[in-house]
Amino acid sequence: MKYRQIKKGENVSLSILGYGGMRFPTVAGKIDEEKAGALLKEAIDNGVNYIDTAYFYHGGQSEGFIGKFLEETGLRSRVYVATKLPPWLVSQPEDMTRIFEVQQKRLRVSCIDFYLLHALNRENWDKFLKMGALDFLKALKEEGKVKHLGFSFHGDREVFKEIVDAFPWDFCQIQYNILDVYNQAGRSGAVYAAEKGLAVFVMEPLRGGTLVRNIPAAIEKRLAEHEPARSLAEWSFRWIWNQPEITMVLSGMTEEAHLHNNLHYADSADAGALSRESLAMIDEIRALYLSLQKVPCTGCQYCMPCPYGVDIPRCFELYNSKYLLNQRVRxxxxxxxxxxxxxxxYASLCRHCGKCMTHCPQKIQIPVELEKVAKDMEGPLFKPTMWLGKRVMKGVHAILRRF
Ligand code: SF4
Ligand code: SF4
Structure with a gap:
């Protein structure tokens, strides 16, 4: 495992691969503690020393699971733990203290190593300013309740710079990958933050996995021409680590294979190691991908739940797969x-209430895009077929229950 030093504060070296706690394996809607624990243990045994979670991850189970796991295994002293203050639950200043105390309890610590304001964009930043969040963070640090302060970000570049300049942050966390170079904080934001002395952590290195799921044939061909032994996932991680401004890349590893591969890449990734030819090949892949994508959804789920039952990320995932990844998904x-x-x-359940839009970090015009999804994926036979299918299935279940 390679390590990079954070710039501010005491001598802290972080593994270049961090463990994201939003995609642990699950069983019946709950974290599969045995499997997730085995993954975490293997990651830590192989040098991962940073675990990232948040108040809402896994419907509120992630923090508690991580706290319990680290206490029971005695591994707490070998890792730094990060969690985030959710803007959505803060409607008065006292809420911040209440939430923080819940997080201390869930994580079973009095001091949280890395603490972030979650999902900043213009709206959430203005809200936190109004609530006095910067004074709250300052007090937490002075009282020894947190060690490092930062923010995760999903807004545009203008507000990113405003936030970087507004507080003596230790770090920031941005969505950054071979596709997201010019949107959100982007490359220029990463460089700006690093120049200001912030450690830059990266989330969504594979856009929630969508980047490497069902890779289009043209991209596979370009990869094979360049270097057949390396996968797109490997190139994606190496491309991020190639940049000295980046301290660490977070990956929410659900399966053993993801963990093994990522550990392998992180053993040999250095800044500035990629050749000019490899960087040009990645630029070509980006152009190819962007020419195919319909909706820039990362599957982050911040827009959920929809009061009318639309599974927004899944609608976009299937719609994108049809075009981006050449899948027959109807x-x-x-x-x-x-x-x-x-x-x-399905998409046409959308009633255009707009609730989801305020939460979307990608600023997707969700109801408008859902209309396009409905037109493309549903068609006139969809609803009658579903009505009939439901009744048929009811009959089948009734028959099966008799036996
Ligand atoms: S705008 Fe549509 S998809 Fe979004 S929350 Fe409202 S009904 Fe659901
Ligand atoms: S629509 Fe936006 S908020 Fe919803 S999953 Fe996609 S990117 Fe995330």
Missing amino acids: TFYWMQLGGINGNAS
């Missing part, structure tokens, strides 16, 4: 979202 869309076997969650 049948999946009908089966999974049509409600034959459960609750319907």
